[in-house]
Each structure stands twice: as structure tokens, then as C-alpha cells.
Amino acid sequence: MLKFLQIILSITVISLAGYGLITEDFKFQPYMMLFLGLTMLVMGLREFQKGQKGYGWLSIVVFIFILFVSIKSFLLE
Structure with a gap:
């Protein structure tokens, strides 16, 4: 279950980062950071x-x- 959640969160982070790099629109960067943090939490639980x-x-x-x-x-937005 945690592995599946980690894969989903990782794909979300990569998609948001790719979108920001391609379009140079960084309005979704806080969401990317939030999903990256959740990915790290899941990785920690798996460890x-x-x-x-x-x-x-x-x-x-x-x-x-x-x-x-x-x-x-x-908060800065």
C-alpha cells in the first residue's frame, strides 16, 4: 500500500515539476513541494x-x- 502511494505521489511531483519547467509557470510550485514532502513521509514510513x-x-x-x-x-502567495 505504501509503495503504491509513493509511486502515485512521485508521479504527481514529477508531473508538476515538468509542467513548471516546460511552461515556466511556477504557480503550482507550493503544491509540488507539499506532494514532495508527503512522498518523503511515505518513504520514511517504508524505511x-x-x-x-x-x-x-x-x-x-x-x-x-x-x-x-x-x-x-x-502564505507568501
Whole structure:
């Protein structure tokens, strides 16, 4: 289930990033950052399931940072 969710979120992030690069319209960048953060959260949870706590905690910390940046981007719009 987590692997499927990670694939869906990753495709969403790549699509939004590709759209921004091709059209040079960056209005969806905060959403891309939010989905990237959720992808990192899912990756961290998968690492915890595998028993690799170091990478799991690293992914969780990156998720918190990206979430902070995403919220900051939403507030600046």
C-alpha cells in the first residue's frame, strides 16, 4: 500500500515539476513541494517498516522541513 502511494505521489511531483519547467509557470510550485514532502513521509514510513531507523528518521526530518517550506510558500502567495 505504501509503495503504491509513493509511486502515485512521485508521479504527481514529477508531473508538476515538468509542467513548471516546460511552461515556466511556477504557480503550482507550493503544491509540488507539499506532494514532495508527503512522498518523503511515505518513504520514511517504508524505511521504518524495513527496520532502517536511520534513513526513516532522516526522511521524517526532511518531510518536516519541506512541509515548513511549503506552508511558507502558501502564505507568501
